[in-house]
Amino acid sequence: MANKSVWRDNRFWQRSAGWVTGVAAVLLMWLTFDTIPQITMGTDADLEKGVTKRVPGPTVINYKITYEMDKKRHHEIPVIGGANAEGTSSFQEKEKFFGRDDWTEEEAAEMLHLGKLGSQTKNCMNCHTILGNGAYYAPDLTKAWLDPAWGPEGSMQAMTGKDTKEEAMAEFLQFPSQYPTHARMMPNLGITAEEAKGLVTFLKHMSSIDTNGFPRNFGKIQGAVHGK
Amino acid sequence: MANSYLTSESKRLATWYFTFAAIIFGAQLLFGLVAATQYVMPSFLFEVVDFSVARMIHINALIVWMVFAMFGSVYWLLPDETGIETVGIGLGKLLFWAFAAAIVVVVLVYLFIQVGPADETSIWFIHEGREYIEAPRWADFAIVVVVLGFISNLYLTGMKGNRSGIVTVLMADMIAFAGIYLAGMFFTDNVSVDQFWWWWVIHLWVEATWEVFVGSLAAYGLITMIGAHRKVVEMWLWIEVAMLFGSGILGMGHHYFWIGTPEYWWEIGALFSALEPLPLVAMFIHVLYDWGKMQGEEDAKGKEHSVITNKPAFTWFILNAFGNFLGAGIWGFFHTLPQVNLYTHGTQFTSAHGHLAFFGAYATILIGMMYLGVQGKNGIKVMNHTKSSIWATCMIFGGVLGMTMALTVAGYADFIISRAQWGATWEGYFAGQGGIWYAQGMGWRLIMGVITFTGFLFLVKDLLSTGKAANHVR
Amino acid sequence: MNAMFEPFVDVVPSFFGTLAQGPLTLTIFLHALIVLPMIWIYKQEKARLEQEG
Numbered sequence: 236m237a238n239k240s241v242w243r244d245n246r247f248w249q250r251s252a253g254w255v256t257g258v259a260a261v262l263l264m265w266l267t268f269d270t271i272p273q274i275t276m277g278t279d280a281d282l283e284k285g286v287t288k289r290v291p292g293p294t295v296i297n298y299k300i301t302y303e304m305d306k307k308r309h310h311e312i313p314v315i316g317g318a319n320a321e322g323t324s325s326f327q328e329k330e331k332f333f334g335r336d337d338w339t340e341e342e343a344a345e346m347l348h349l350g351k352l353g354s355q356t357k358n359c360m361n362c363h364t365i366l367g368n369g370a371y372y373a374p375d376l377t378k379a380w381l382d383p384a385w386g387p388e389g390s391m392q393a394m395t396g397k398d399t400k401e402e403a404m405a406e407f408l409q410f411p412s413q414y415p416t417h418a419r420m421m422p423n424l425g426i427t428a429e430e431a432k433g434l435v436t437f438l439k440h441m442s443s444i445d446t447n448g449f450p451r452n453f454g455k456i457q458g459a460v461h462g463k
Numbered sequence: 464m465a466n467s468y469l470t471s472e473s474k475r476l477a478t479w480y481f482t483f484a485a486i487i488f489g490a491q492l493l494f495g496l497v498a499a500t501q502y503v504m505p506s507f508l509f510e511v512v513d514f515s516v517a518r519m520i521h522i523n524a525l526i527v528w529m530v531f532a533m534f535g536s537v538y539w540l541l542p543d544e545t546g547i548e549t550v551g552i553g554l555g556k557l558l559f560w561a562f563a564a565a566i567v568v569v570v571l572v573y574l575f576i577q578v579g580p581a582d583e584t585s586i587w588f589i590h591e592g593r594e595y596i597e598a599p600r601w602a603d604f605a606i607v608v609v610v611l612g613f614i615s616n617l618y619l620t621g622m623k624g625n626r627s628g629i630v631t632v633l634m635a636d637m638i639a640f641a642g643i644y645l646a647g648m649f650f651t652d653n654v655s656v657d658q659f660w661w662w663w664v665i666h667l668w669v670e671a672t673w674e675v676f677v678g679s680l681a682a683y684g685l686i687t688m689i690g691a692h693r694k695v696v697e698m699w700l701w702i703e704v705a706m707l708f709g710s711g712i713l714g715m716g717h718h719y720f721w722i723g724t725p726e727y728w729w730e731i732g733a734l735f736s737a738l739e740p741l742p743l744v745a746m747f748i749h750v751l752y753d754w755g756k757m758q759g760e761e762d763a764k765g766k767e768h769s770v771i772t773n774k775p776a777f778t779w780f781i782l783n784a785f786g787n788f789l790g791a792g793i794w795g796f797f798h799t800l801p802q803v804n805l806y807t808h809g810t811q812f813t814s815a816h817g818h819l820a821f822f823g824a825y826a827t828i829l830i831g832m833m834y835l836g837v838q839g840k841n842g843i844k845v846m847n848h849t850k851s852s853i854w855a856t857c858m859i860f861g862g863v864l865g866m867t868m869a870l871t872v873a874g875y876a877d878f879i880i881s882r883a884q885w886g887a888t889w890e891g892y893f894a895g896q897g898g899i900w901y902a903q904g905m906g907w908r909l910i911m912g913v914i915t916f917t918g919f920l921f922l923v924k925d926l927l928s929t930g931k932a933a934n935h936v937r
Numbered sequence: 938m939n940a941m942f943e944p945f946v947d948v949v950p951s952f953f954g955t956l957a958q959g960p961l962t963l964t965i966f967l968h969a970l971i972v973l974p975m976i977w978i979y980k981q982e983k984a985r986l987e988q989e990g
Contacts (some may be wrong), residue, residue, distance in 0.1 A: 245628070245694065247982040251975050255705045257976045258971045259712035261905075266713075266731070268952065269661075273657040274723050285745035289723050290655050290947050308726075344652070349967045351652045353484035353581030355592030361515035364657055368724045370593055371877070372514045374503070374892035375809055382952045384889045391889070412510070417893050419505040422513045430581045437654075444655055445948055447729070449721035450887035451805055709971055726946075726961055729952040734964040 274292065278338040282315070285326045289445045291315060293343035296439050299330035302381050302453055310448025333401055334433060349430060350437030357434075359426045365441070367449060374423065378453045380404075380435075380442035391416070404430035404438065468842030470555030471542045471547035476556055478840055480535025483563050483835045484528040486922065490570070490825075491524035492916045498926035502905040507762050508594040514579050517589065519597050520570060525821060526595060527566050532829035533676060535615055537633060539836060541617070542684045545624025549931075558612045558809045565605045565699045569598055586650060593657070594645045595665050603648045608642045628697035632679050632704060633772040640672040655723030660720040670739060670791075671711035673825060677787065678703040678742075680752060680828050684780045687835070691753045699749045706742035717799050719906045721808060740792030743824075750784040771845040773838050775856070775929070779831030780856045782860055786823020794819050796869070806882045811904070833926060841930035842937060849932050854855025865911030875905025 241247050244422055277288030282295060298316040305312045319326035329336040338346070354360070360369030361375045384391045385400045394414050397403040407414050409432040413420035426434065497517040501626040541549045549555070572589055572929025579585030588596040614637055621630045647664035651885065653659050666925050682700045685691040754777075757770045771777045778868075794816040807813065838846045876898035885891025894900060903911045929935075947954040957963040 239990055241979055241983045241986060243698060243983055244702060245984060246696045246706065246985075247978060248698055249628070249980070252701045252705040252708070254974060254978060256708040257713070258974075259709055262967060263712050269951050269953055270659065270719070270724050270728075271656070273725050273951070274659060274821050276653045276656075281987055287948060288655055289725070293561070294654075302717060307944065348652050349581055351528075351654065351657075352583070352650075353584070354654075355650075356579050356589065357586035358515045358519060358578060358590065358592045360592060360594050361518045362513075363596075364809035365654065368658060368718075368722070368811070370515070370518050371809065371811050371814055372498075374889045375887055378887075379889070381655065383989050400591070401612050401929040409765065417505075417887075417896075419501075420509065421926055422510045422515075424578050425580075427580070433581060439656055439989070441803070444723045446721045448725055450882065452886035454886055454888050456884065456891075479990065697971050713967065725949065725951065725954060727951070727957045729960075730964045731967065734961065734968065 253372055257272055279343075282326055287315075287324055287445075291440075291443045293347040293436070293440060294338060294342065294434055295338055295443045296332045296334045296343055296346075297338055298326065298443075299328045300380065300439065300443050302378060302442070308448070309452070311453065312445055312448070313443045315443055331399075332436075333399075344437070346357075346433050346436040347435055347440055349433030350435070351433075353426065353430045353434045354437055357426060357430075362421075366444075366446065372419070375450060376438060376441065377444075377446060377450060378442050380439045383454045401432075401435045401439070404435045445461070467840050468841055471548060472552040473538045473542045473555075474836075474839055475553060476549075476559065477535040477537075477539035478836050479556075479559055480531050480538065481836045484532035484535060484582065484829065485557075485926065486832065487524050487531065487566070489919060489923070491521055491528060492912075492919050494520040494524065495516075496909075496912050496916060497521075497887045498576070499905075499909045502931075509547045511695075512574070513577075514609055515764060516573060520573055522595055523537050523573070523597055524570070526546070526923075529673075529825050529829060530676060531562075532832060533673075535836070536680055536829065536832045537613075537617060537637070539832060539839075540629070540680075541620050541624075543687065544627045544630045545620050545681070547572075547620065547624035549616060550619035550623060551612075553764070554612050556739070558609045561605070562609045565602055565609075569602050572827050573597070574905040577592065583650070591650075593661055595646070596644075600648070603644075607641075607644065607648075608646070611933035614638060614641055619865060628700060629679050629682050632675065632700060634677045636672050636679070642669065642831055643667045643672065658712050658722045659719070659724060662715060666715045666718055669821070670714055670736075671708060674707045674711060674742070674791075675704055677783065677824060677828055678707065678746060678834065681780060681783065683748060684776070684828075684831065684835075685750065685753050686773070686774050688777050688780070689754055689757045691757055699745075704751075706738075706745060710735050710738040710741065717801075717804065720801050721806055733800050739799075740788065740808070743788040743792040747784040754781075756833070765932030772844065773834060774848050775846065775852040775925075776834035776838070778848070778852075778856055779827050779834065783823065783827035783831065786819065787858070788823075790816065790819030790821075806878045807874070810874050810877040811870050811901075812878055812881065815867050815870035815874050818863060818870060819935070826863075830859075837926055837930050841935075843930070843935045845936035846929070847932075847934045847936075849925055849929050851921045852929060855918050855921035855935050858914050858921060860918075862911045862913075862915030864920055865914065868906050869904045869907035870905075871913060873901045873908070876900035877903065 254301050274290050276290050277292040279292050279294040280290055282292060295315060302311050303314045305321060315324040316326040319325035326411045353441050362373040366377050367375060386402055392403040395403040395406040397406055408426050412423050496515045498514055498521055501514045518875055521875050529860035537547050578829060587600040617637055618634060621634050643664055644661045657726060666702050678700055682696045682910055703916050713731055715730045717736040718729035776803040798804050798812055877895045879893030880898050881891045887896050956966055
């Protein structure tokens with residue numbers, strides 16, 4: 236049988252399919268074992284010792300967080316507690332969050348837990364995007380904590396009449412339809428004061444996650460504002 | 464089930480699944496229209512059925528009707544492939560009712576309770592708030608039980624009867640399909656870990672196991688509808704499995720660019736997912752080539768009739784080959800590279816891709832399977848198009864294509880203005896939403912959505928009435 | 938010589954991070970791992986077909 240080719244032999248393709256699928260699956264599992272420890276949440280001790288984690292511990296809420304261009308990685312990274320000489324987190328500068336900058340690990344973890352639960356039960360991601368995933372009916376929340384609109388000179392903080400970013404955000408979350416910013420409004424989701432505090436914790440924590448430079452130029456562009 | 468020509472219990476059960484799937488398909492389109500209207504008219508049903516609720520039902524109904532139609536398809540093809548009656552039909556019927564009842568309860572809770580307090584009870588009984596797999600935890604367990612029952616029927620039948628290549632692929636595919644769901648059934652405070660596993664479910668479903676499932680259905684369809692040679696079709700199927708899983712499993716990397724996961728995923732995601740369109744091109748060529756080949760063989764014998772025994776179903780299978788390639792392949796490739804995705808991630812561009820990909824890759828072929836069901840139930844030898852089936856096909860396919868175009872245009876405004884020019888802030892987001900392309904895109908999307916829904920009405924009419932039409936060969 | 942290798946800038950050093958020396962090194966390595974052993978399957982199947990023939 237001279238014209239029997241392996242290329243049109245079903246057994247060859249069946250075995251190849253099995254091999255390719257098996258190896259790809261094994262590689263994915265191996266990569267998972269490598270990735271999961273890297274994205275496991277850090278601890279308060281890490282922050283104190285100045286260890287940079289891709290996902291810092293909940294007590295990151297005691298620190299000032301900014302989003303700065305990294306010279307080596309050529310994209311923005313979250314900078315926690317002010318920058319050091321290399322432009323990365325120095326973990327020095329604290330920032331009051333709901334009046335305190337000494338939230339214990341347990342307290343912070345509890346607030347984050349409530350906030351993460353709230354982010355799911357209030358269905359945030361079916362209007363907003365979280366880390367860029369979700370629906371596109373409302374702004375991305377990945378770095379919402381760093382949004383200039385909520386800052387001291389921002390329109391949102393002024394509108395709620397609160398003195399700090401976190402209080403302004405919590406106020407808005409509880410009574411969204413009292414503060415319309417656009418024809419498309421956020422509905423009232425029955426968020427309590429405690430839940431709002433948790434949600435703001437969730438947002439501040441999320442802004443400290445190293446997202447490899449997503450979103451690009453967040454809150455940085457001044458000149459192009461009237462460029463449309 | 465009176466007046467049925469079906470002698471197989473498995474096929475009868477399949478028609479139940481198809482019927483329920485078609486109803487949920489309608490619900491999907493209806494709530495899609497609500498959400499689309501809210502983009503154009505934000506006060507529409509505000510604080511009654513908010514966008515988040517409409518959208519949750521829209522995408523959950525999508526997943527559910529497809530899973531129902533997929534189960535139906537397996538029950539439909541099993542007796543043909545294995546040569547025996549499916550094992551465990553009684554259990555299959557029981558699970559059908561359990562599954563359908565669970566879905567109805569879940570949807571009613573979504574619609575009338577909507578949100579709960581931030582605690583575990585809400586996660587267990589209202590919804591989990593994780594896009595696509597919002598089903599509350601109790602329903603997760605119910606789904607696992609139902610799927611295990613379904614899988615055991617498939618395995619017992621496959622092991623007892625003749626295990627063709629198609630059945631072998633389905634057996635391997637469905638166990639992975641079910642196992643992956645478990646990755647989405649836990650709660651964590653760490654949003655990066657949460658999304659890491661969440662993508663295991665979503666990505667490994669729609670870009671791996673579901674695609675392989677579609678490959679198997681296409682193979683079955685070619686054999687039954689145009690009499691393609693099994694050896695050739697099954698060889699193609701194995702090549703497709705190799706290419707789909709080879710690119711699709713590690714193509715997962717394109718979801719790990721920005722969620723906190725390490726930098727090396729950029730590389731893995733970029734090339735593996737860039738290759739994902741390859742098997743879809745192959746499927747498209749394969750379906751058209753086989754059709755041409757079989758028709759050519761007939762023509763060469765001097766016969767003038769078509770080799771296709773079910774015209775509407777085959778039309779949907781062809782549209783599947785094309786729509787899969789266009790929606791999943793081309794529209795996916797548009798924004799899969801990290802340098803592009805940095806700006807397009809989480810914009811209407813994604814939504815454009817999502818619409819054409821889910822429709823092109825899955826809705827089309829499953830509608831085709833429904834037509835096979837109607838043909839079998841009415842004992843039709845050669846099933847022809849009717850006026851309604853042509854209207855349905857044109858309006859649904861044209862409507863979804865139109866929505867995709869409109870969303871793509873809106874997506875450009877979204878990512879160029881909001882992301883590239885304004886740096887993705889709150890203010891930048893709404894600047895993007897105010898762009899003229901955006902407003903036009905959303906308007907056209909609504910119009911195209913209405914056309915799609917009208918097409919769906921024609922589809923329902925046709926599925927209910929074509930069995931009695933006079934222009935078929937019986 | 939230094940310019941021939943990427944400076945390592947990942948947050949956490951890891952095996953896969955080290956393989957990522959440029960825009961394609963890691964992914965080509967993984968692709969090779971998946972595809973190249975098919976040569977071995979090919980040879981086995983060829984031998985089988987020849988034996989059967």
